[in-house]
Amino acid sequence: MVDSAVNTMGFPVLSLIVLLPLAGALLLLCLKDDLQIKRLALLVTTLDLALTLKLLVHFDPHTHLMQFSEKYQWIPALDIHYALGVDGISVLFVFLSAFLGWICVLASWRAIEQHVKGFMCALLVMQTLMLGVFCAMDLFLFFIFWEAMLIPMYLIIGVWGGDNRIYAAFKFFLYTLAGSVLFLVGMIVLYFEGGQSFDIPTLMTQKYPFTVQLWVFIAFFIAFAIKVPMFPFHTWLPDAHVQAPTAGSIVLAGVLLKMGAYGFLRFSLPMLPLATHYFATPVVLVSLVAIIYGGYLALAQDDLKKLVAYSSISHMGFVTVGLFVLNIAGLKGGILQMFSHGIITSALFLLVGLVYERTHTRLISDYGGLMKVMPIYTAGLAFFTLAAMALPGTSAFIGELLVLVGVFGFSKIVAALAVIGALLSAGYLLSMFKRVALGKVTNQALTKSWDLDAREVVALLSLALFVLWVGFYPMPFLNIMHASVEHLLQQTQAQVVLISRQ
Amino acid sequence: MDQDAIIQSLITSLPEITVLLAACLLLMLDLVWRRQRVAVIGYLAIVVIAIAALETLLIAGQTAPVYNGMFMLDDFAVFFKLLFCLITALCILFSIGYLQQAQIEHSEYYVLLLFALCGLMILASAVDLIIIYVGLELMALSVYLLTGFKRQSPLSNEAALKYVILSALSSSVLLYGMSLLYGLTGTTNIADIAAVIGPQTAIDPLLIFAIVFLIGGFSFKIAAVPFHMWVPDVYQGAPTSITAFMSVGPKAVGFAVLLRVFLQGLLPVSEIWLGLFTVIAVATMAVGSIVALVQHDIKRMLAYSSIAHVGFALLGVVAGGEAGIASVMLYLLIYSFMNLGIFASIIVMCQGTFGGERIEDYTGLSRSHPVLAMLMLIYLFSLAGIPPTAGFFAKFYIFVALIEQQHIALAVIAVMFSAVAAFIYIRIVMLMYMRPPTGEFAIQLKLPPQLALGITSVAVIVIGLFPSWFLTLAQIAILQ
Structure with a gap:
């Protein structure tokens, strides 16, 4: 068991940050008036932003350990946990995601005229998933957040996008899916090589044989390179960006692209x-x-x-x-x-x-x-x-x-x-x-x-x-x-x- | 058999006996009491199924074989029996409105479903080749009739005829394989077969023959390539509620029997069949996911999609071992929920003047029926294997089983096909959400199908988010 710093906040702050937008999305479903929906979305994202600011203030920069950690059993048969935590790298992106989520609501105030409720729900669900990716300390949980993001993003591009939105949405979905399924295989290989654990800090301390590293690196690389996107995996990006509504472009460019690079930092380099x-x-x-x-x-x-x-x-x-x-x-x-x-x-x-x-x-x-x-x-x-x-x-x-x-x-x-x-x-x-x-x-x-x-x-x-x-x-x-x-x-x-x- | 053994046997097979007797009773009831509404028989059938499920639960926990070692009530059988009860009950729920709509409201429909259920339950317990054959025929005969239940429709008749002829052919192939196996080993009992074959050094060529025939017969039942040709036509022609039933019930039982015969009886000679199953699994995934891309009829598309899912589940058989068996069982459980869910949505769509059979019919559904569209979205993403739905965990656990046995290349092929298959599902999501509606929808949501939709969608989400309990269930229930 790799030790982590204690949670200095006294309450599960990361869970709150991650799940607050989701709760907001569920609450939105009960509302009818477009203006009220926008106001509630703004309120939720503002609260979330405030919480991440508090997180930054309480963050201890002197340690590399995971902070504000939470860990609960989820699927004991496979040693999968619901584990959250942030270190000095991910805390910046937690803040960035919350900040841009807030900007997205502001940016969509007038840009989205149709199906405002659906859009705001998709946006808030998206925010939960993005924050989850940066907070997850369990590889399985990480993958759930990472992959589930395809659903709201597919809808955001495809429903509220420009003229050629359907083509762009398909391209985005299939490209990203093709990459992440390889990540899934690599992840399970690591699970068995690393002593049957999905715990990210544990996986980091394992030493894998060179050939395993090579193959897993290639699998991870394709997934992350598509997300970044790196040449020559970049062709989905211009289509998706151009066709997405403004908030979709902001989420894509501001946060989704960072996830590929974050994947390199969190998995490829240390593991x-x-x-x-x-x-x-x-x-x-x-x-x-x-x-x-x-x-x-x-x-x-x-x-x-x-x-x-x-x-x-x-x-x-x-x-x-x-x-x-x-x-x-x-x-x-x-x-x-x-x-x-x-x-x-x-x-x-x-x-x-x-x-x-x-x-x-x-x-x-x-x-x-x-x-x-x-x-x-x-x-x-x-x-x-x-x-x-x-x-x-x-x-x-x-x-x-x-x-x-x-x-x-x-x-x-x-x-x-x-x-x-x-x-x-x-x-x-x-x-x-x-x-x-x-x-x-x-x-x-x-x-x-x-x-x-x-x-x-x-x-x-x-x-x-x-x-x-x-x-x-x-x-x-x-x-x-x-x-x-x-x-x-x-x-x-x-x-x-x-x-x-x- | 002495008296105790007979009583013991009767008690152990009480659920099957209940279903059988109740089916006969319901058949009579319709004759003597003509004025009632047919739906009442449907509700009574659900009550019967509930009783059978309860009995199964009550007598669960023992593993002693009865009926001279032909019939076994182990945890494995209990798992599948409960699954079949659930499948049949859900089918009846969304059949109730549909039959009226399709003008085929006859009480025999529910009776035949109960007979089919009885066949399924016998098969789950069968540990003897003879019983397997009897159970298969009981199930298949009921399903033939149900396939042709739309008597006025030529498509339905054609489907039934095709199914009867091809199924009879495959049964004979299966029977031939069984007889060869009996000739070689001198027994029809699966456990004895395993003991007789043992760890033999030289492989008898006749044994290879027997295994190839068995695989051929079972491949037909679970609709694996190259014995899948009948599936699209039969699925398209059959009443939609029966298509739903066929796509889960007989398929799941095919796997249950397959697991018993191959991972128990023929496990000592796994080198003969492992390669064959690997090829079949990959071919099935490939054909299913690629051919589904070009379908315009939603039932044909789902037929090919179900073929692709069979390929996936077969990978669990290839992986073998405890994790492999558990992964197949979990896959079948989750697949049943999501496939019944999507079929329930189709049945709801079919009502009124509206067809709902062409994929284009779903264009713009989200504008007028946001809840139904949302449910379909959940089922479709689950079928595609996108988290946090249950479909993802089903696939994930298959991969875990595969990679545990070092079948990494196979896992890579499988994930690639799952990415291809995702296209067929998100295409429907695209039509529902991203295109304006082209016509009016005439959807009348009645309570029974609503209930079916509710149960399946909650199951898909809950298993996706909290798979632990269901995983443990499958792990406990694996073959000993």
């Missing part, structure tokens, strides 16, 4: 260190392709959402590069980049969604001179465009800088090539901003749109707050993850050192 080292260079190279290829594709897009989607592929490439160079700067940078990308991309999708509500077009060529029509909106767009470019003073800058420092320690050539990705992002983002916001108003339909209201400004401002906070003073975030990342790196390296000595 399969030998295979991780074996495959590190190919994975870094594939990530490099994603950085540059994604950036190139983004350059060519005329659809705002597609542009952001391809930029996501490029930016997530930075994350996976950072994780697989296997040094402390790279890991910390990768994790921070995940957090920062979750905030910034969500903000960009929100901005695209806000202007789409007004003009009903997403084509960049339909825009121009938006600054004259919607000055507050354009200010927001400018800020987040610059943030996505990783301008110093924004969160992406810190993340990418740390990743590049890490990559530099791995290989100078790779670092040099990764910088091309950063240059490309400046190219497509600035040209997008120019074509949308500057110049003359060419499309008369734009003149009818109105500027942002208070709700929208609040959503954008709160997102901007974190961009600047991480950008100017990242230490609180780096401190939270420090102990856990150090421990993770030790775990990853211990076995390799042992093997090389022999």
Whole structure:
């Protein structure tokens, strides 16, 4: 039994955080009025966000152990537990999920007109599952949350999405399913190799034979690479992002993509260190392709959402590069980049969604001179465009800088090539901003749109707050993850050192 | 047999006797008391089934064979008997409104279902090849008649005829295999067969013949490839409530007998049949999931989907061992709930002027009937094996059993086909939720089918979230 820190809160705070949105969804079913439904959803997500903030405050950054742990027997015959816990890595994503869940409700206030009840239910169920993934300390429980997410997401894309939504929903569902069934097999193999236990901390302490590690790594890699998505498994992403409603895009880009990377951090690196080292260079190279290829594709897009989607592929490439160079700067940078990308991309999708509500077009060529029509909106767009470019003073800058420092320690050539990705992002983002916001108003339909209201400004401002906070003073975030990342790196390296000595 | 043994035998087979006598009584009752509504017979049949289930529970716990060692009431038999009682009761529940709708409301329907149930229950206890054959025929004869119950419909007649001819053929194949086995071992008792065959070093070629014939016969009963051809036509033609019954009852009993014969009687020569079952399982999954993709009739689609599920359950047989047997039993239990649930939804849809047989008929269902659509969504995702539904745990435990026996390549093939099969189910979800309705729905939810829908959907969710109790049940009830 691996020890974990005691729950300092005195009540099962993680269960509360995870299950609160689900309870909210059930409560919503009893309501009839659309406005009441939206208000209740907002209330539930606000409460959940407040709870995660409290969690952050009580979090002890000095230990790598799982905190606020809960463990109850679930299926004793297979030694499966309902076990929750967070460490310095997952606590950030618990917060991110709750935060973006709150943003999603705000973003859907006007965007969703039909079947509001169903949508809010799906959104809240989705939030429960996302939080569950980051809190689960039992592999079986993790998989339940991970896989169950397909159902609400399939509906969110397919019911409330754009014109080509059915194709996108199918593609998303089948792609993700194909990946995760392999994960299931790998997971059961680990179960038998690791002494018939699904307990994640226990599985981390086991030493698996090299060949087992190789095969399980491949199975896990396909599942996570599809979720991230890494080149060449990325083709579902542009379709899903473009067709999903704004809140769906935010959930996808902000949280779902992080789950793939989180899977690498939680399973591949600590449990399969030998295979991780074996495959590190190919994975870094594939990530490099994603950085540059994604950036190139983004350059060519005329659809705002597609542009952001391809930029996501490029930016997530930075994350996976950072994780697989296997040094402390790279890991910390990768994790921070995940957090920062979750905030910034969500903000960009929100901005695209806000202007789409007004003009009903997403084509960049339909825009121009938006600054004259919607000055507050354009200010927001400018800020987040610059943030996505990783301008110093924004969160992406810190993340990418740390990743590049890490990559530099791995290989100078790779670092040099990764910088091309950063240059490309400046190219497509600035040209997008120019074509949308500057110049003359060419499309008369734009003149009818109105500027942002208070709700929208609040959503954008709160997102901007974190961009600047991480950008100017990242230490609180780096401190939270420090102990856990150090421990993770030790775990990853211990076995390799042992093997090389022999 | 002395007097004590006879009494003991009668007590042990009390549930079967109850069902049989009650079926005869209900048949008479309809003749002498003509004015009553046929539905009353249905409710009475449910009461009979409840009594039989209760009796089964009361006499459970012993493992001594009776009737000169031909009939056994072990935990394994009790598990399956209770499952069959449940299946039949649920079928009757959603038949009550359907028969009226399809204008085939005759009390013989329920009587025949009870006879079929009796056959199923005998089969669950059969530990002798002769009893197995008798039970199979009792069940099959009742189901032939029920298949052709829509007398006015040519499709139903065709289905019944096809089923009779092909089933007779397969029975003869099975009987041939049994007779070969008897010739080789000199006994029809499964436990004795295992003892006689023993750990022999040289394999008798005749034994291979016998096993191949047995596998052929059983494959027909459980609808495994290449003996699955009859399934789509028969499922499509039969009254929908009987299709539902056929897709779970006879299939589950096929597996029960298969487990007894192969994992008990023929276990010493497992190297002969293991490879064959592996090939059949993979082929069954492949044909079932791929052909289901192109179906337009929902009953045909579910026919192929049930074939795919048979392939999955066969993997548990391949895995063998305690976990393998338990995984098959759990799979059948969960599969029964979700398949009966989806068929109950179809039956509800079929009412009124509305067809409900084409998959397109479900377009836009969620707009006008959100609850029914939601229930179908649960069943469909469960059939696809997506958590947190029960269907996921059924598949998961099959994989656990497979990987425990180091059949990892087989597990990978299986998960791939399960991803393919998911498409057929989410396509229906897509139609229900993502397309606007094209016509009016005329759905009248009566209480009995509502009850069936309620029971099955709650079971699918509860087993999915808290599988522990049901898993333990299956693990306790495995063959000793």
